[in-house]
Amino acid sequence: MLGLFLGVLTAIGGFVDIGDLVTQSVVGSRFGLSLVWVTVLSVVGIVVFAQMSGRVAAVSRRATFEIIRERLGPRLGFANLGASFLINLLTLTAEIGGIALALQLATSIAPGLWVPVAGAAVWIVLWRVKFKIMENVVGIVGLCLVAFTVAVFLLKPDWGQLGHSLVPSVPSGEHPSTYWYYAVSLFGAGLTPYEVFFFSSGAREERWTPRDLSLSRANVFLGFPLGGAVSLSNCVCATLVLLPLGIQVSSLSQVVLPVAQAGGAILVIVLILGIVAATFGAALETCLSSGYTIAQYFGWSWGKFRRPAQAARFHVVLIVSLLVSLGILATGADPVQVTEASVVLSALALPLTYLPILIVANDRQYMGEHVNGRVMNAFGLVFLALIVVASVASIPLLIISGMGA
């Protein structure tokens, strides 16, 4: 059981990090369940590509950014590195802010005071705690987020009516461009590239070999659907409580409201514990990913399984990323707004990340007998096409909809 938390921790970054927590709540309160199909689609997509990247890492022992550099060459690889690194950095900034916001909910102490504490805690874990312990503790505590799912049941919804509202449609009063902007954002967030960077590098940290292929599969098929289900529960909560009241979500405290109404103080405490773990986990995931991507592109020694002195440049990247994030937060930037810029960067990073994975998963020199089967390739190609369409559409939609205003 304890071997399964790499997938859970990875999925946290994609589906229930601070940006997603707020976005799903916004979507639920504005669009009801009419965008649920996007999250379901992105769960299938990330399962397909995380499964491929985990298999490549177990069989060929190469993590994803090594493959990106090898297949795309220095130029396109560098373009992807730049975009992916900025996504990591912006998300890391948002998550540290998110930890502080969650701790504010619990303690009423201003987030500005929690930010340095959160940053120091993240660094200590990266510097001194074993990968396995980090992954298990954060993954287990992160499971407290099922408080969203518990809340859905406690709210005793009319299931038939909920089922009917799953039909994709633009609600009256919303412009189609806004609907599609949120669709593209949710899809991009579900498939955000640091998930495969972290998952494949985590597989190397844990020294997976071809014998661990079933472990890889179990991680993928447990972690991502779980993350997606929790994320959708949040959306359903907002639909049930916030939508009828016409509440426009703009802060984390509003995200917690439906859970408070459903389960009272105890369920809120559990949820906040889950949110702290999820934002902390996403901070670890994005910070490590910033180190993994740069080290793998340049061929540096990397990984938490080595002593810091034996992966010196990798640890410098982690420290510098953290300091830059704290610097951005010190300017008073809104952590949730910071992640919105990632949509633009994802347009470049998503296709350039998933194409090389698909190619190498079919390369017999890397994969031997473990190359993709036809079904896997069919899924891979369909999702690659969807990713390209979403990438091309994202920037015009962002401009037309005024960032979903």
Add this chain to the structure above:
Amino acid sequence: MARRRRAADADAGAGLPVDDSPRGQVVDARLHVLDRQVVDRDGVPVCTVDDVDIAGLERGRYADGVRDTGVLVAAAPAGADPPEPPRIGALLSGAVLWTRTFGGDPRLGHLARVPWSDVTDVDVVLAVARAAGGYEANWSENWVRERFIARIPGGRHAAD
């Protein structure tokens, strides 16, 4: 420098396509060498292959032996007839990445070289015989370690 050049008698690893010609296994420099990771005998990363240095080339001359043709040709050391074929001399890393990406000529002093004679295996990674720390390509790792990381408490110890 060596795009698409086929290094005939390289020590090729398992899984590479086999050429039926008498030359043996074929290594496509662009497919199987460039941008791959170089690891040492213990599996520690040394660098990425940013470029490849071809040994045994010289500037071509017209028959008068003076005018430069602008084309690189196989060098013909005295007494060698026919001239020896060019070979991979070294794997290059470092600043050469930027000139390969953006153009221009790398400064010779800035080339971190891994001699091809050190390469023991060409597979999805290139394995080399010596320890990573001994290569010039790793100087910045050593520098960062001694200046910063090893000085932070816990820097030399394994995680708990």
